[in-house]
Amino acid sequence: MTPPPLQDFLDGLIADGVFGALPPAIVYALGIVTVAAVVIFGFVLNVAGVTTFIERRVWARIQSRIGPNRVGPQGILQWLADGIKLLMKEELIPAAADPRLFKLAPYVVVMGFVAAFVAIPFSSVLIAADLDVGVLYITSVTSLVVVGILMAGWASNNKWSLIGGIRAAAQIVSYEIPAALSIFPIVLISGTLSTQGIIQAQGWAPWNWFIFYSPFTFVAFWVLFTALLAEGNRTPFDLPEAESELVAGFVTEYSGARYLFFFLVEWGNLYIIGALMVILFLGGWQVPPVTDNAVLLNLLQLVTFVAKAYLGVLIIMWIRATLPRIRVDQLMSTCWKYLVPISFVNFLGTAVWVALWPHGNRPVWSLMTLLGFALAGYFFYRVGFHLRRSRSELLLSPFS
Amino acid sequence: MSLAGYEVAVEQVGPHGLETEEMTLNMGPQHPSTHGVLRFVVKADGEVMRQAIPDVGYLHRSIEKIAEKVGYHGFMPYTDRVDYVAAMFCNQGWASVAEKLGDITVPKRGEYCRVIAAELNRIASHLLSVGTMVLDIGAITPFFHAFREREKLNDLLEELCGSRLTYNYMRIGGVAWDLPPGYAEKVLAFLDRFEPMLAEYDDLISANKIYVERCAGVAIIGREDAFAYNLVGPNLRAAGVRYDVRRDEPYSVYPELEFDVPVGPGEHGVVGDSYARYAVRIREMTQSARILRQCFRQMPDGPVIAKVPRKFRPPAGDAQVRVESARGDMGWYAVSDGTEFPYRCKVRTGSFAAMAIIDKVSAGLMLADLVTVIASLDIVAPEVDR
Numbered sequence: 001m002t003p004p005p006l007q008d009f010l011d012g013l014i015a016d017g018v019f020g021a022l023p024p025a026i027v028y029a030l031g032i033v034t035v036a037a038v039v040i041f042g043f044v045l046n047v048a049g050v051t052t053f054i055e056r057r058v059w060a061r062i063q064s065r066i067g068p069n070r071v072g073p074q075g076i077l078q079w080l081a082d083g084i085k086l087l088m089k090e091e092l093i094p095a096a097a098d099p100r101l102f103k104l105a106p107y108v109v110v111m112g113f114v115a116a117f118v119a120i121p122f123s124s125v126l127i128a129a130d131l132d133v134g135v136l137y138i139t140s141v142t143s144l145v146v147v148g149i150l151m152a153g154w155a156s157n158n159k160w161s162l163i164g165g166i167r168a169a170a171q172i173v174s175y176e177i178p179a180a181l182s183i184f185p186i187v188l189i190s191g192t193l194s195t196q197g198i199i200q201a202q203g204w205a206p207w208n209w210f211i212f213y214s215p216f217t218f219v220a221f222w223v224l225f226t227a228l229l230a231e232g233n234r235t236p237f238d239l240p241e242a243e244s245e246l247v248a249g250f251v252t253e254y255s256g257a258r259y260l261f262f263f264l265v266e267w268g269n270l271y272i273i274g275a276l277m278v279i280l281f282l283g284g285w286q287v288p289p290v291t292d293n294a295v296l297l298n299l300l301q302l303v304t305f306v307a308k309a310y311l312g313v314l315i316i317m318w319i320r321a322t323l324p325r326i327r328v329d330q331l332m333s334t335c336w337k338y339l340v341p342i343s344f345v346n347f348l349g350t351a352v353w354v355a356l357w358p359h360g361n362r363p364v365w366s367l368m369t370l371l372g373f374a375l376a377g378y379f380f381y382r383v384g385f386h387l388r389r390s391r392s393e394l395l396l397s398p399f400s
Numbered sequence: 401m402s403l404a405g406y407e408v409a410v411e412q413v414g415p416h417g418l419e420t421e422e423m424t425l426n427m428g429p430q431h432p433s434t435h436g437v438l439r440f441v442v443k444a445d446g447e448v449m450r451q452a453i454p455d456v457g458y459l460h461r462s463i464e465k466i467a468e469k470v471g472y473h474g475f476m477p478y479t480d481r482v483d484y485v486a487a488m489f490c491n492q493g494w495a496s497v498a499e500k501l502g503d504i505t506v507p508k509r510g511e512y513c514r515v516i517a518a519e520l521n522r523i524a525s526h527l528l529s530v531g532t533m534v535l536d537i538g539a540i541t542p543f544f545h546a547f548r549e550r551e552k553l554n555d556l557l558e559e560l561c562g563s564r565l566t567y568n569y570m571r572i573g574g575v576a577w578d579l580p581p582g583y584a585e586k587v588l589a590f591l592d593r594f595e596p597m598l599a600e601y602d603d604l605i606s607a608n609k610i611y612v613e614r615c616a617g618v619a620i621i622g623r624e625d626a627f628a629y630n631l632v633g634p635n636l637r638a639a640g641v642r643y644d645v646r647r648d649e650p651y652s653v654y655p656e657l658e659f660d661v662p663v664g665p666g667e668h669g670v671v672g673d674s675y676a677r678y679a680v681r682i683r684e685m686t687q688s689a690r691i692l693r694q695c696f697r698q699m700p701d702g703p704v705i706a707k708v709p710r711k712f713r714p715p716a717g718d719a720q721v722r723v724e725s726a727r728g729d730m731g732w733y734a735v736s737d738g739t740e741f742p743y744r745c746k747v748r749t750g751s752f753a754a755m756a757i758i759d760k761v762s763a764g765l766m767l768a769d770l771v772t773v774i775a776s777l778d779i780v781a782p783e784v785d786r
Contacts, residue, residue: 325538
């Protein structure tokens with residue numbers, strides 16, 4: 001289904017004979033794919049870059065320092081400067097490394113990461129492809145990064161990289177299971193795997209969000225959050241790149257543009273985690289119907305979605321600044337001994353719940369919302385207490 | 401990668417007739433988390449280590465030999481570099497051993513200045529040790545908070561002696577110069593701010609479940625092992641041995657000061673594990689603050705340095721002195737042959753022994769634990785190699 005402006009443009013090109021003997025259907029398909037790719041790459045690369053900058057500033061304030069504030073106003077262009085610097089670096093491939101796998105690994109990782117954006121909506125109409133199997137597609141495609149990471153670890157011909165790569169593979173593959181199991185309750189409730197369908201089954205108000213649907217979905221939210229953190233190699237699960245142990249894990253031998261790719265994926269993954277949580281549990285792009293103007297409404301939905309997803313991203317950064325990392329065996333036991341059984345219980349519980357109350361148990365839903373608000377209120381109260389108690393101090397003069 | 405004779409090729413036949421080999425990894429001299437240039441050759445079976453063989457010498461600077469060339473007075477700046485993280489104790493050790501050789505008495509006020517400088521340095525050193533330990537375990541924030549406090553200490557010490565890290569503050573016979581005016585107020589103001597910060601630091605990381613799981617029960621070193629391997633300082637006290645040179649073989653003005661000697665609490669884990677070593681250091685900082693407050697109350701007036709001749713020629717003989725450095729009992733031994741150059745100077749440091757015990761405790765630990773062990777033993781490379 002090609003949008004009319006694009007179709008007219010392509011018709012013009014076909015009439016000029018640009019595409020030779022290709023059937024128009026294929027030309028339209030190529031056109032859509034190109035536009036989607038340009039938009040996604042444009043969005044993804046910028047988001048990943050800006051996220052690095054925001055993370056550094058957020059960390060810095062948590063650590064009572066300032067963070068990068070020189071390049072551009074308030075340091076906003078720092079990520080551009082870092083990106084350009086990395087692109088200008090010498091291309092280094094260790095002599096004993098496997099050159100083909102070494103060069104291929106970043107591409108596989110980026111592929112697995114960017115492909116997930118196809119099914120992530122920005123508003124009710126802005127989505128690259130509203131796949132019927134959207135959520136399933138996202139979880140399966142994000143697992144491709146494991147292949148890339150293993151390739152990177154192995155091809156570097158460096159024992160530390162290998163250990164990092166294997167840790168990452170074990171971690172990501174293991175945590176796929178509680179992640180998928182925590183997505184299933186939502187699928188059961190909304191009856192569809194499509195991301196737009198799941199969002200449309202929720203409402204704009206918090207008492208219509210799936211996170212408060214039942215105690216099982218509430219727990220599933222936290223299990224999914226933990227599992228997605230582990231998938232994204234974020235602290236407390238960032239062993240594969242544990243700087244203090246493995247130098248840089250599986251990216252030790254990478255420099256320049258290839259290193260940039262790996263880190264683009266890591267930070268862009270934060271956005272995917274945030275977006276998934278928002279789609280599945282927090283109402284997606286739903287906004288109250290304040291306007292009839294479709295463009296304005298879609299814009300509002302876009303802003304809401306990105307803002308909610310970014311709130312999740314900020315919380316992930318906060319967690320990274322606060323918590324130490326857990327050891328490999330503790331990570332594995334967390335997954336297999338705790339998260340997997342809890343996810344199964346959630347799944348069964350939700351199945352029973354949906355069987356009993358196919359349209360949701362309104363009293364429980366509202367009660368859970370109240371409890372959720374109480375919890376959030378307590379959380380903000382504690383945060384405010386600590387913010388008031390800690391005063392920022394800049395050591396301007398050593399002898400004052 | 402040569403190992404000077406202790407390389408062993410181990411081949412194991414697994415249960416299905418498959419041959420397996422242990423992986424030999426090099427946690428090389430350049431590594432973000434070994435504290436300085438330390439090298440470990442690690443034989444690992446996957447993630448589990450079988451052996452971690454330390455290889456020392458990458459920071460050897462022949463400091464002890466240099467003493468024989470520069471003389472007693474001239475050696476003082478070099479002693480800073482023996483352990484640059486806790487340099488005041490090294491200064492104190494060398495000054496004390498020279499005074500013992502030359503039978504010189506340090507005036508009371510000089511001794512109090514020494515203790516003040518030393519305890520300030522102890523706090524700074526423990527802050528660094530604890531900060532890097534949590535950084536190695538993965539928590540990046542407490543490191544910055546520890547260093548924020550350490551910055552203030554560096555400023556205080558800079559005001560005292562002009563330098564932030566290698567102080568060269570003490571001289572044979574006392575200290576180089578008296579406390580600057582208003583110093584007591586500044587230090588007490590710092591301590592008033594610092595002790596609640598310590599409590600906040602504790603809140604952030606000490607009871608954090610992930611941190612406790614990483615440290616508790618890891619590399620348990622009991623009393624017998626600690627004695628057998630000559631561990632000293634917080635490493636020894638974490639194993640439950642209440643031994644502190646300041647208390648048991650007192651020197652300087654420590655007999656007049658009241659302080660506790662914390663031992664491994666055994667909370668969150670076992671006495672002698674990495675968490676105990678961490679907890680002992682946190683508690684020692686509080687005790688140092690206590691000592692500092694007493695010093696400022698009790699300090700007499702007077703000269704800060706005794707009269708020592710320019711060409712210091714102690715009578716022939718030898719002397720040994722022990723000071724309780726941040727890393728434990730630091731032994732200084734000097735032999736004099738009657739000239740102004742020592743015949744021999746020997747330093748015995750706590751980190752060297754701690755390197756040796758890593759080989760023993762690392763069997764069966766995971767790779768991630770090796771980092772925890774090194775950090776919890778508070779090993780600094782300059783002390784190991786001198």
